[in-house]
Amino acid sequence: MAGPPPGEALDPPSGQDGSAKRAPSAEDVPPTGATAAPLSDAPPEASEGKRESRTGRNLPLAIGVGVALGALVLLSLYTVKEIFLGVMIVFLFLGMRELTEALKSRDIRVPFIPVATGMVGTPVVAYVWGPTAAVAAVSLTVLALLMTRMTEGADGYVRDVAAGSFVAGYLVLMGGIVALLMRPDDGDHRIVIFIATTVASDIGGYFAGSFLGKHKLAPTISPKKTWEGVTGSAITCMAVGGWLVWWLLDGGQVWQGVIIGLAAVVTATAGDLVESMVKRDLGIKDMGTLLPGHGGVMDRLDSLVATAPVVWLLLELFLPT
Secondary structure, three states: OOOOOOOEOOOOOOOOOOOOOOOOOHHHOOOOOOOOOOOOOOOOOHHHHHHHOOOOOOHHHHHHHHHHHHHHHHHHHOOOHHHHHHHHHHHHHHHHHHHHHHHHOOOOOOOHHHHHHHHHHHHHHHHHHOHHHHHHHHHHHHHHHHHHHHOOOOOOHHHHHHHHHHHHHHHHHHHHHHHHHHOOOOHHHHHHHHHHHHHHHHHHHHHHHHHHOOOEEEOOOEEEEEHHHHHHHHHHHHHHHHHHHHHHOOOOOHHHHHHHHHHHHHHHHHHHHHHHHHHHHHOOOOOOOOEOOOEOOHHHHHHHHHHHHHHHHHHHHHOOO
16 A cells, blocks of 8 residues: 555656667566566557656556555544454455465465465454464464365475465465554554555655665666665655654654664565565566556555564564553
8 A cells, every 4th residue: 555665766768768679578478377467568658658757657646546545544444443454354355366366377376265264364363362363363374274285186285385375474464463553542553653654665765766766776686676765765764653653652752663664664675575576486567457556456565564563563562552
């Protein structure tokens, strides 16, 4: 639900830098059967080119979708927290579908029923009974997928259960941790801090990398990310974190929010790089097309997935419930 990934410098639109268009390479073509958005070199329409000339995406549309998602989160969170829990489960389920379908393009088949059950059950039991129940739910999810996959024979067993365990650790566990953030009386504020610091990291890194980015951060993984973008992420993330912790939480101090913001920029960047590595391995640009201007649901969850456990842990350390 966040803005563009942190630290990305903008590519010039085709034809404006004087260079010839490159021919599509094998890396640009998704494997047969992939449902995620493939890489494309097709020239945009003239009207689209004007809107995307500085971003590589339809920025007004992306902003509109982002604002709508933010409004949905806030409305559900500050009316009845349990509604937000349901909204989160829906988005996690959609992200899981995107990820499992992308893995199918490499003939990796995640046991769907146990992972989907864990996706729904883990946040619920975590919210009702706490951390011990969350750990038990994730463990049972992994055990169930190990046993379920046994019915399909030994061929590809290790590959499939490893992928299923990856999905469980990547998304099921995140759902449980976000539910733990919600449990306290001020859980709605804690969720806002978690999401806002991640969004601040994405937006600050995007614009700093776009206008100032020169030094590549991880050129073999995500060539557009720069150290200047990470610096922009750090500044905005620490500023937003410091302000929100002081403003929203009883007893919260600015320095606590700054530390949370600094940790969030590290984890958000790492989460985005992990997602980039997965997509590079699968030969796709976006995990899906469900969110116009953004890509798929997983393209917006990547940094949130990595940031959730760190924000929860630091808030429990600084302001225990």
